[in-house]
Amino acid sequence: MRTKYFLALMIAVLLGGGMLVFANSPAGSGSITGKITYVGTPPKMKPIDMSKEPSCAKQHTTPVTTQNVVTGPGNALAWVVVYISAGDQGSSAPFQAVRYDQKGCQYIPHVLPMVAAQELQIYNDDQTSHNIHPLAKVNPEWNKSQPRGSPPIDTKWEKSEFIPVKCNIHPWMHGYFVVLKTPHYAVSGGDGSFAIKGLPAGKYTVTAWQEQYGSQNQEVTISGSESKTVNFTFKVLPY
Amino acid sequence: MDLGCLRPPEYPKVFEAAAYFIGFDSTYRDEAPKMTLKKLAVTCALGSMLLVTVGATSIRAQSHVNLADPSLGAPSVESTESHIGNLTGHATEGKKVYRRYCIGCHGPDGDGAGMNAQWIDPKPRDFTEATFKCRSTPTGTLPTDDDLYNAITRGFATTNMPPWQSLTPQQRADLIAFIKTWSPRWAKEKPGTPLSIPPETPITIKSILQGRELFQKLECWKCHGPQGHGDGPAAATLTDDKGNPIRPYDFSSGSRFMCGVTNQDLYRIFMTGLDGSPMPSFADVVKPNEAWDLVHFLRTLQPLLTQEAALWQTYRSAHGADIKPIGPEAAVGVQ
Numbered sequence: 142m143r144t145k146y147f148l149a150l151m152i153a154v155l156l157g158g159g160m161l162v163f164a165n166s167p168a169g170s171g172s173i174t175g176k177i178t179y180v181g182t183p184p185k186m187k188p189i190d191m192s193k194e195p196s197c198a199k200q201h202t203t204p205v206t207t208q209n210v211v212t213g214p215g216n217a218l219a220w221v222v223v224y225i226s227a228g229d230q231g232s233s234a235p236f237q238a239v240r241y242d243q244k245g246c247q248y249i250p251h252v253l254p255m256v257a258a259q260e261l262q263i264y265n266d267d268q269t270s271h272n273i274h275p276l277a278k279v280n281p282e283w284n285k286s287q288p289r290g291s292p293p294i295d296t297k298w299e300k301s302e303f304i305p306v307k308c309n310i311h312p313w314m315h316g317y318f319v320v321l322k323t324p325h326y327a328v329s330g331g332d333g334s335f336a337i338k339g340l341p342a343g344k345y346t347v348t349a350w351q352e353q354y355g356s357q358n359q360e361v362t363i364s365g366s367e368s369k370t371v372n373f374t375f376k377v378l379p380y
Numbered sequence: 381m382d383l384g385c386l387r388p389p390e391y392p393k394v395f396e397a398a399a400y401f402i403g404f405d406s407t408y409r410d411e412a413p414k415m416t417l418k419k420l421a422v423t424c425a426l427g428s429m430l431l432v433t434v435g436a437t438s439i440r441a442q443s444h445v446n447l448a449d450p451s452l453g454a455p456s457v458e459s460t461e462s463h464i465g466n467l468t469g470h471a472t473e474g475k476k477v478y479r480r481y482c483i484g485c486h487g488p489d490g491d492g493a494g495m496n497a498q499w500i501d502p503k504p505r506d507f508t509e510a511t512f513k514c515r516s517t518p519t520g521t522l523p524t525d526d527d528l529y530n531a532i533t534r535g536f537a538t539t540n541m542p543p544w545q546s547l548t549p550q551q552r553a554d555l556i557a558f559i560k561t562w563s564p565r566w567a568k569e570k571p572g573t574p575l576s577i578p579p580e581t582p583i584t585i586k587s588i589l590q591g592r593e594l595f596q597k598l599e600c601w602k603c604h605g606p607q608g609h610g611d612g613p614a615a616a617t618l619t620d621d622k623g624n625p626i627r628p629y630d631f632s633s634g635s636r637f638m639c640g641v642t643n644q645d646l647y648r649i650f651m652t653g654l655d656g657s658p659m660p661s662f663a664d665v666v667k668p669n670e671a672w673d674l675v676h677f678l679r680t681l682q683p684l685l686t687q688e689a690a691l692w693q694t695y696r697s698a699h700g701a702d703i704k705p706i707g708p709e710a711a712v713g714v715q
Contacts, residue, residue: 193613195708270599272660276621281565282511283520284653286660288598294664309658310602312617 169341170366177221177329177349181377183210189313196268197246197311208251208315209353210377217333218351218375220252222319224326225337226358227346236324238262238295241306241316243271243287248306248316252352254326255318257301263287263294270310275318277304284309303350317352349373453564460566462525462557467549469525474558477551485540490562500540503624505656507562511621513654514639519661521572522565528556537636575651575663577644581672585691591677594670596706598662603628606706608681618658626657631681646675 535543608631653661
């Protein structure tokens with residue numbers, strides 16, 4: 142009789158613990174997909190003259206171009222960060238480090254989103270020195286030298302902010318750290334498409350941000366594990 | 381006779397009514413107007429209300445309007461203090477000193493946009509960002525009270541910021557306390573841990589040559605130029621954190637550094653970086669004894685009669701042909 146009691150208790154505890162585990166991290170199976178396009182004539186991206194840094198110039202058979210407005214086939218707009226700006230329950234899951242590379246005197250990726258307080262590792266893969274100078278205004282601004290062969294710089298950003306990044310030695314290098322409150326974000330690719338996965342059911346505000354054309358919002362409601370389509374269109378000008 | 385253009389102008393009716401009410405207009409009366417006590421009281425009340433409205437809208441120090449409201453973020457003027465040696469500075473007193481001496485350049489909002497700012501270069505410090513060039517603390521961290529005190533005492537060579545030794549130490553301490561009320565960072569963050577500067581290593585030709593290799597390897601010459609003239613390949617495109625053009629230090633000028641004159645000051649400059657400018661921190665990539673080597677080499681770039689310069693001259697006259705020039709040709713492993 143006592144053994145049965147004990148067994149029942151153990152099962153209850155295990156079930157209860159299991160439920161707790163699931164309650165803490167609502168993984169969600171809804172998603173938001175879509176495409177970012179533009180209307181109007183976008184500016185032409187200019188080729189970059191890297192002759193002052195021969196070790197980088199020789200890595201590019203055709204000169205690389207500026208990246209402030211990168212377009213693709215079908216009026217697609219790339220490097221647009223799409224994220225949940227309201228309605229997000231957040232997540233208690235630990236985050237892996239995100240990586241930022243300086244390669245060929247370019248920042249790869251051009252725009253790097255991350256969650257506030259997530260670990261960021263910055264690598265110098267080039268034969269030249271770079272200095273990493275994130276021009277933060279809400280977070281502290283800092284500036285560190287990273288000669289060739291240095292170990293990666295380990296850092297993190299405590300507050301959400303759109304931080305332009307530059308290298309003073311190589312003035313053509315421009316990038317962004319997009320520090321967000323939410324782990325639910327995506328960056329549009331060369332074809333303008335994006336997908337935000339793992340969303341629990343709820344009512345959300347989705348924001349799309351492009352470095353030159355600013356932000357746009359749309360409301361969307363996810364119920365269950367459906368996938369909703371949200372498209373954004375930016376008006377562009379040739380200058 | 382028709383006076384035509386000499387006729388007095390006709391004022392809007394409301395002016396006439398006001399003049400009549402106050403008693404200054406005799407158009408509608410037969411006798412001279414009388415200023416009664418009632419009229420005087422009303423005029424004074426209206427006038428002072430007008431003055432107060434005008435005055436209130438022109439005072440722009442918004443960050444100090446509601447001193448008791450913690451949601452505004454910035455430390456309150458009433459409670460902020462600074463501690464420099466035996467001195468305690470108070471922001472309430474510092475505010476008065478600021479409004480007399482600093483507001484012309486640094487502005488009524490502490491953002492470096494004072495009336496004089498449009499004519500000076502480099503621009504005055506924007507205190508609302510809490511980013512400071514001359515610190516003893518690591519890059520990205522707040523300076524100590526001593527750092528700020530030393531900065532205003534020393535002034536900034538090659539800029540319009542003079543040494544403020546005309547103010548008493550107490551006044552300077554009070555000023556520092558007030559400067560800290562411009563940014564909310566001071567309320568939440570502590571200053572960084574000051575850099576510990578080890579004792580200087582002996583000044584020898586070996587140290588100078590090792591420093592020279594470091595200058596080559598760390599690519600300081602990319603901004604400062606191979607002879608430290610501030611004419612490196614990247615020098616012409618350098619901008620500060622506000623996007624204003626800025627030049628790297630020209631060692632051949634022999635002038636004081638931005639943050640001091642001694643070897644210790646030079647050590648501190650490149651180990652903490654000058655935040656807000658293109659000059660980064662080398663603390664993560666240079667070891668302390670290597671840093672002293674670099675200091676000794678940098679002294680040879682200046683037209684000053686230093687021990688380092690003398691040693692370098694002697695070495696150059698003996699081994700001139702062997703010295704490889706600094707720059708891309710001398711870089712190891714780079715085509």
